[in-house]
Amino acid sequence: xxxxxxxxxxxxxxxxxxxxxxxxxxxxxxxxxxxxxxxxxxxxxxxxxxxxxxxxxxxxxxxxxxxxxxxxxxxxxxxxxxxxxxxxxxxxxxxxxxxxxxxxxxxxxxxxxxxxxxxxxxxxxxxxxxxxxxxxxxxxxxxxxxxxxxxxxxxxxxxxxxxxxxxxxxxxxxxxxxxxxxxxxxxxxxxxxxxxxxxxxxxxxxxxxx
Amino acid sequence: xxxxxxxxxxxxxxxxxxxxxxxxxxxxxxxxxxxxxxxxxxxxxxxxxxxxxxxxxxxxxxxxxxxxxxxxxxxxxxxxx
Numbered sequence: 001x002x003x004x005x006x007x008x009x010x011x012x013x014x015x016x017x018x019x020x021x022x023x024x025x026x027x028x029x030x031x032x033x034x035x036x037x038x039x040x041x042x043x044x045x046x047x048x049x050x051x052x053x054x055x056x057x058x059x060x061x062x063x064x065x066x067x068x069x070x071x072x073x074x075x076x077x078x079x080x081x082x083x084x085x086x087x088x089x090x091x092x093x094x095x096x097x098x099x100x101x102x103x104x105x106x107x108x109x110x111x112x113x114x115x116x117x118x119x120x121x122x123x124x125x126x127x128x129x130x131x132x133x134x135x136x137x138x139x140x141x142x143x144x145x146x147x148x149x150x151x152x153x154x155x156x157x158x159x160x161x162x163x164x165x166x167x168x169x170x171x172x173x174x175x176x177x178x179x180x181x182x183x184x185x186x187x188x189x190x191x192x193x194x195x196x197x198x199x200x201x202x203x204x205x206x207x208x209x210x
Numbered sequence: 211x212x213x214x215x216x217x218x219x220x221x222x223x224x225x226x227x228x229x230x231x232x233x234x235x236x237x238x239x240x241x242x243x244x245x246x247x248x249x250x251x252x253x254x255x256x257x258x259x260x261x262x263x264x265x266x267x268x269x270x271x272x273x274x275x276x277x278x279x280x281x282x283x284x285x286x287x288x289x290x291x
Binding site: 024040050112113127197 | 217218219220222223225226227230232248249250251253254257258260261262264265266267268269270271272273274277278280281282284285286288289
């Protein structure tokens with residue numbers, strides 16, 4: 001991801017400073033959905049997230065003269081909305097400190113593997129159950145709702161990372177920039193989140209097969 | 211079994227590093243050699259890929275038209291000041 005504003009972004013900024021409403025509408029259409037998604041990481045209610053987006057834009061108008069162009073315009077916008085929404089989330093007492101990685105230790109239960117004294121130590125004690133269905137069949141409303149529930153139940157930092165990476169398809173760089181994470185922490189959080197979501201899917205897909 | 215062979219238990223902890231292409235070339239070779247011979251880890255790896263694919267189908271909504279109109283109004287108010 002670019003770390004400074006592109007030529008396009010410089011033009012958009014100049015138009016915004018000049019009060020060009022069409023330029024503003026274009027920016028809202030380009031980044032509004034991403035801003036909403038970032039806001040929803042911190043406040044779970046949609047109305048509160050839309051409020052955060054609006055507050056963020058008011059902050060942008062106030063700060064537009066001071067924007068120094070050390071990050072891309074998109075990153076700047078997303079960081080502002082993340083800050084606004086984080087503050088709102090704290091006020092709503094729904095948020096926990098972001099810094100924690102959530103938990104630690106192995107992500108797949110120890111008992112799934114042979115113990116250190118056994119032959120083939122560290123190998124699977126029994127094979128992972130096959131999901132055994134074509135992808136199209138996995139994609140039911142029920143699977144989606146199980147997935148959404150599994151993601152919703154993750155510790156905040158893990159939920160935020162998997163939502164942006166795997167639900168929204170953002171790059172690791174962009175997620176690190178917006179959430180203020182190191183590359184390593186981002187990857188650890190993603191790993192824990194994916195492992196748990198896989199386990200939840202596994203439980204659902206293998207239970208309904210027997 | 212040689213000393214530096216990756217175990218299944220170790221493999222599941224580096225599967226994201228593998229999918230994110232963050233393993234060193236040596237680690238990558240160990241990973242791929244293990245997967246080539248271990249069908250259970252192949253199943254696990256494939257399920258992790260499937261999990262990522264399925265998660266990608268959970269699309270979120272865009273900004274509502276009302277919220278967009280609200281923003282345009284806020285912009286006009288700001289311009290007038």
